[in-house]
Amino acid sequence: MFLSERSMKRSGPSLRAVPFLQGDSTVPAELLTPRQRRQLAAIATRVRVPARRLLYREGAAARWVFICDEGVVKAFRELPSGKRRVSSFLFPGDMFGLAENGRYVSSARTVTPAVLYRIRIDELSAVLRRDPELQFQIVIKVTHQLRESHRRSIVLVRRDAAGRFAMFLVMLLQHPPCTPHSTTIPLPMSRSDIADYLGLSLEAVSRATRSLTRDGTISFLDRHTVRIRNRAALDRLVAAM
């Protein structure tokens, strides 16, 4: 299916999330200890996947859970009308493929070339039941993704395309290779992926980017690289709701 490698080569999967309890970092941190990573690595296969490759299809029998190690993946659903909705982008340290009744609830496709850890669901279940400490980190991670999903709901309700796009950019700043104050942001996904994620038409995204470019808030080095030129203006736009 994919090019796979012995999982020993690396230290094992990592999970990034903000935990329940206070620890004054605002940046999502690595949750797992080296021991826990090795434990996951023992049941994981590290696979290297080219860009635009379908990982699984909505409704298919779910055998594997994935953890993203490098690259970007999108989880999406096709609507009856043929429209597509991207329910989330998965970045390094994100987990995806958690099923419902043994079936995937959305499809997944790589956006860029990616390196993934692929873990059989039954093996993961077994390991988690054996290692409460590791499982606790999974609880934290899933909860983190739940909070992110709630935040996205707020984005989707905004009526202005530029505001939504601005929030999208700030969201990307939370993920590697960005830091919260990065000024250059890679946009590996296509405009229509962004549109499907933000619940806008492709044209609306295009007009929003153009509008932000024209007023000097951002600029494009190329189509897949944004430069923030006026962070204050961007933050104002994000807060204007």
Added chain:
Amino acid sequence: MFLSERSMKRSGPSLRAVPFLQGDSTVPAELLTPRQRRQLAAIATRVRVPARRLLYREGAAARWVFICDEGVVKAFRELPSGKRRVSSFLFPGDMFGLAENGRYVSSARTVTPAVLYRIRIDELSAVLRRDPELQFQIVIKVTHQLRESHRRSIVLVRRDAAGRFAMFLVMLLQHPPCTPHSTTIPLPMSRSDIADYLGLSLEAVSRATRSLTRDGTISFLDRHTVRIRNRAALDRLVAAM
């Protein structure tokens, strides 16, 4: 703070969710065994809360996690503009109050009189680490809520108010006291709560309900009770996207 009772009176908290692995039920099932419920009950306080009572405020130090046993609760955030967004309604069997860095990420308020299990976060952490089987059910529950949040994102992107409201009704059919084929649905929350949940203006919700009433899809027995008169039309509306 609230009226509290010995937690012994009942069998303990219940959690409802669709598990990862197949089990051909489409209806969310009770996850916990009687033993697990007793275990949670041992560290939980059962509190009876009047309607419209604030449970906690966004940003406050998070000491407790809640599990809804009876009634309906809303989790919401206030936006800079003063607008309100309801991020979720919590029904019996739902868990809420999971914090980020020791702080609640949204406020919570009872919609109806409610009975809640209140559990100290540190005690819950301790119990979960001690009981992997129980913790596994928590993973399933949080994952379930994550999927529901993703489904809601699809609702929010719809442009038509009537379609969003129709999906809201169908969502309510998933929760007690409804069954998937119920024809009478209680709407305990106010129109503006629904508006804040669906990302619409209060007026848009009102017009949507009126429109659905006029064409005979639904009718109102009173303002808080909907009767589905044409299920096929409702389902068509839900699917039209």
Added chain:
DNA sequence: CGTCATTTTGAGGTATTTCAACGAAGGTGG
């Protein structure tokens, strides 16, 4: 039964969607 909050209704303004067409980019084969 009166008061207050909630809900409904009306009219105009605004932003996005849709439809259509053009321009740019990337990949393939001659």
Added chain:
DNA sequence: CCACCTTCGTTGAAATACCTCAAAATGACG
């Protein structure tokens, strides 16, 4: 290396649907 083709992205103009503001009607509650 160039031509060609397909996909992706940009731009323009009209239609649609919701939002906002304002006011009336309904219902809840003491």
